[in-house]
Amino acid sequence: MSKKTIMLCCAAGMSTSLLVSKMKKSAETLKVDVDIFATAVSGFDQELASRQVDCVMLGPQVSYMADDFKAKLSERNIPLVVISMQDYGLMNGERVLKQALDLLN
Amino acid sequence: MTTKNLWQRFIERFTQISIKVGNQIYLRSLRDAFAMIMPLFILAGLGVLINNVFFPLFLKGSLLTNYQTFGNLIVNGTLNIAGLLIAPVVAYCLAQNRNYKNALGTAIVALAGLIVVMPTTIQALPVGTKKLVDISGFLSYSNIGVTGMFAGIIIGLFAAELFIKLSRIEKIKINLGENVPPAVSASFLTLIPTIVVIAILAIISAVLLVVFHTDLIKLITTIIQEPLRRVNTSLPGFLLIYTVGNLLFGFGIHQAVINGTLLDPVLLINTNKNMQAFAAGDHVPYIITSVFRDTFGMMGGTGSTLCLLVVTFIFSRVKASREVTKLSIVPGIFNINEPVIYGYPIVFNIPLLIPFVLTPIISLLIAYSATVLGLMNKTVVLVPWTTPPLLNGFLATGGDWRAIVVQVISFTVGVLFYIPFMKISEAVLAKQR
Structure with missing residues (x-):
C-alpha cells in the first residue's frame, strides 16, 4: 500500500491544523505511515488540484460545504466525512485518525 | 415538549437559511477572494505601523518623510x-x-x-x-x-x-x-x-x-457600496449582523457564513480607509472596522471565550470542563476556540449560548463608547485576527496603550458576565447525570 494522504478542512485551516498535529502524534504511536495536512475551505480546490489526496475530513463548523465538496470528489472516488463535534472539540487525534484509516481501507 | 420542538425547529430553519445565504455562490466566491488577498492588507497594516508609529519615534522632518517613502510604497501596492x-x-x-x-x-x-x-x-x-x-x-x-x-x-x-x-x-x-x-x-x-x-x-x-x-x-x-456600508457598519446594523453570526456558531456552523459575507467586505473598507487616512495623517473616519470587531469583540475567539476559560479555571469543579480548558487555553490566546465551542461544549448548550452571544456585544459597546468619548484611538492598523488580545488592541490603535486598558476592562466585565451562566451550565449538567 502506498503512502496515503488525509486532508482536513475548516474555515481558516487554523483549528484543523491543531487536530492534524494530534493525529500525526497518534499515527506515530500507532506506527501508520500517512500524510496529514490542514487547509481552509477556500484552499480546497487548489490543494486538490496540486497534490494526491486520498480522503477528506471536514470540521463540523464547515459541514455545510459537505455536499458541494462531495460532488467535486465523486469523480475521483475520494471519500469525505464530517468530523463529529465531540471529537473535534476534544481534539481527539486518535479517534479521528482511526476514522480516516477506516475510510481509506 | 412543544416548546422544545419549537426551539429545535427554529434552530433548523435558522441554520438552513444562514447556510443558504452564506453559501450563495457569489458571496462564497467573495469570501474566498478576501481570504486570498488578505495577506496584502495585513502587509499594508504593517507598513502603516512602521511608517506612522515606529519611524516617528526617532525621526523628524524631511528625514522622516524620506523614510516614510517605504511605507507609502507598500500602501500603493x-x-x-x-x-x-x-x-x-x-x-x-x-x-x-x-x-x-x-x-x-x-x-x-x-x-x-x-x-x-x-x-x-x-x-x-x-x-x-x-x-x-x-x-x-x-x-x-x-x-x-x-x-x-x-x-x-x-x-x-x-x-x-x-x-x-x-x-x-x-x-x-x-x-x-x-x-x-x-x-x-x-x-x-x-x-x-x-x-x-x-x-x-x-x-x-x-x-x-x-x-x-x-x-x-x-x-x-x-x-x-455606500448605502450598504452605512447600514451594515452602523452600530445597530453591525451588532445585529454580528450577533446573528455568533448565534449561528452556537449551533455549530462557523460564523463566517454570515459575517464573512454580510459584514467583512464593508468592515474591511472601513479598516482600509482608516489605514489610508492614518498613513496620510488625515482625520481617521470610522470607529467600527473589521479590526475593531476582531480586537474587542472576539477576545480568545468568537464569543470572547477566553473569559469563559478564566471563569472555568477559577470556579469550575467539573473535571471535564477543566480538561477542555487546559486544552483550549493556548489556541485561545491566538483567538482560535473551536475546542471550547465544540469541546466544552457551547454548541446547543443554552446557558452558555447566552453569554457567548451577549459578551461580544457588551465588549464592543464598551470599546465603542470609549472611542466616542475620546478615551482611546480609533483602530487604524489591520492586524491578523490571530494576534493575541492586549497586543492586538495596542497594535490596532496605532500603539495606543489606552486600548489595552479598554480591553482589560471589557475582559473583566466578560469574565463577570460568564460566571453565573457557567454555574447554571454545570448545575444543568449535574442534574442530567
Whole structure:
C-alpha cells in the first residue's frame, strides 16, 4: 500500500491544523505511515488540484460545504466525512485518525 | 415538549437559511477572494505601523518623510489597488466554485473588464498646487483602490459570470476542424466570450461617460457600496449582523457564513480607509472596522471565550470542563476556540449560548463608547485576527496603550458576565447525570 494522504478542512485551516498535529502524534504511536495536512475551505480546490489526496475530513463548523465538496470528489472516488463535534472539540487525534484509516481501507 | 420542538425547529430553519445565504455562490466566491488577498492588507497594516508609529519615534522632518517613502510604497501596492486586486481574484474564485477549468482566463477578462469601465478623464492635484485639474491617460488610486472595491467586486463577478456562461455554450465555440492542432483551437475557444464580455462593458461604460457624464465606478460606489456600508457598519446594523453570526456558531456552523459575507467586505473598507487616512495623517473616519470587531469583540475567539476559560479555571469543579480548558487555553490566546465551542461544549448548550452571544456585544459597546468619548484611538492598523488580545488592541490603535486598558476592562466585565451562566451550565449538567 502506498503512502496515503488525509486532508482536513475548516474555515481558516487554523483549528484543523491543531487536530492534524494530534493525529500525526497518534499515527506515530500507532506506527501508520500517512500524510496529514490542514487547509481552509477556500484552499480546497487548489490543494486538490496540486497534490494526491486520498480522503477528506471536514470540521463540523464547515459541514455545510459537505455536499458541494462531495460532488467535486465523486469523480475521483475520494471519500469525505464530517468530523463529529465531540471529537473535534476534544481534539481527539486518535479517534479521528482511526476514522480516516477506516475510510481509506 | 412543544416548546422544545419549537426551539429545535427554529434552530433548523435558522441554520438552513444562514447556510443558504452564506453559501450563495457569489458571496462564497467573495469570501474566498478576501481570504486570498488578505495577506496584502495585513502587509499594508504593517507598513502603516512602521511608517506612522515606529519611524516617528526617532525621526523628524524631511528625514522622516524620506523614510516614510517605504511605507507609502507598500500602501500603493496594497490598499491603493484594492479594487484592481479584488476584481480578477473574485473572478478566479467564481470560476473555481462554478467548476470552470479556465479560472485564470476568467480572471484576465475580469481585470480587462474593470479597466474598461474606468473614466477616461480624472481629476488630479499637481504636486505643490492646490487646484484640481482634469487629466486623461491615467488611472486614479481612488478608482482602483479602496473606494473602488465594490466596483471591483461587482464588475469582477459580472464579467466572470458572463464569460463562464458564454464559454459553456457549444454553438459559439469556433470549430477549426480535426486537422488543426488542439492548442490552436483551444486558443480560439475563449475568443468570442472574451469579445462579448468586454464589448458589453465598453458599451455600458461609453454610454455612461458620453451621454450621462458619469462612470460605472462612481455609480456602483454611490448607489450600492455606500448605502450598504452605512447600514451594515452602523452600530445597530453591525451588532445585529454580528450577533446573528455568533448565534449561528452556537449551533455549530462557523460564523463566517454570515459575517464573512454580510459584514467583512464593508468592515474591511472601513479598516482600509482608516489605514489610508492614518498613513496620510488625515482625520481617521470610522470607529467600527473589521479590526475593531476582531480586537474587542472576539477576545480568545468568537464569543470572547477566553473569559469563559478564566471563569472555568477559577470556579469550575467539573473535571471535564477543566480538561477542555487546559486544552483550549493556548489556541485561545491566538483567538482560535473551536475546542471550547465544540469541546466544552457551547454548541446547543443554552446557558452558555447566552453569554457567548451577549459578551461580544457588551465588549464592543464598551470599546465603542470609549472611542466616542475620546478615551482611546480609533483602530487604524489591520492586524491578523490571530494576534493575541492586549497586543492586538495596542497594535490596532496605532500603539495606543489606552486600548489595552479598554480591553482589560471589557475582559473583566466578560469574565463577570460568564460566571453565573457557567454555574447554571454545570448545575444543568449535574442534574442530567
